[in-house]
Amino acid sequence: MVVIKVRDRSGTLRELKVERGTLLMEALRDGDFGVEGTCGGACSCGTCHVYIAPDWAARLAPAGEDEKAMVEAIGELAPLREGSRLSCQIRLDTAQDGLDLEIAPAIE
Numbered sequence: 001m002v003v004i005k006v007r008d009r010s011g012t013l014r015e016l017k018v019e020r021g022t023l024l025m026e027a028l029r030d031g032d033f034g035v036e037g038t039c040g041g042a043c044s045c046g047t048c049h050v051y052i053a054p055d056w057a058a059r060l061a062p063a064g065e066d067e068k069a070m071v072e073a074i075g076e077l078a079p080l081r082e083g084s085r086l087s088c089q090i091r092l093d094t095a096q097d098g099l100d101l102e103i104a105p106a107i108e
């Protein structure tokens with residue numbers, strides 16, 4: 001199992017235990033954090049936007065070109081931060097145990 005720390009949109013911090021290999025977007029969607037994942041992980045909706053904590057941002061594999069482009073596109077709809085990532089592009093394994101993140105505002 002992988003344990004992650006998630007601050008929801010109301011500011012409440014919750015710990016979530018998920019199976020190794022789970023996509024972060026699926027864990028957040030299934031954990032009722034209001035993450036829709038509308039495109040199913042195709043990197044084309046931006047509804048899975050999260051803010052990775054600064055001390056974790058550099059420890060994850062860097063965003064690919066598709067993800068970077070999508071994050072830039074949603075910047076008109078939601079504030080971006082240094083740790084802005086699409087959770088559908090992050091797979092959880094033991095290396096991500098303890099990952100700390102915040103759910104970004106919903107995209108209307």
Ligand code: FES
Pocket residue numbers: 025036037038039040041042043044045046047048070086087088089
């Ligand atoms: S689920 Fe659509 S961009 Fe991540």
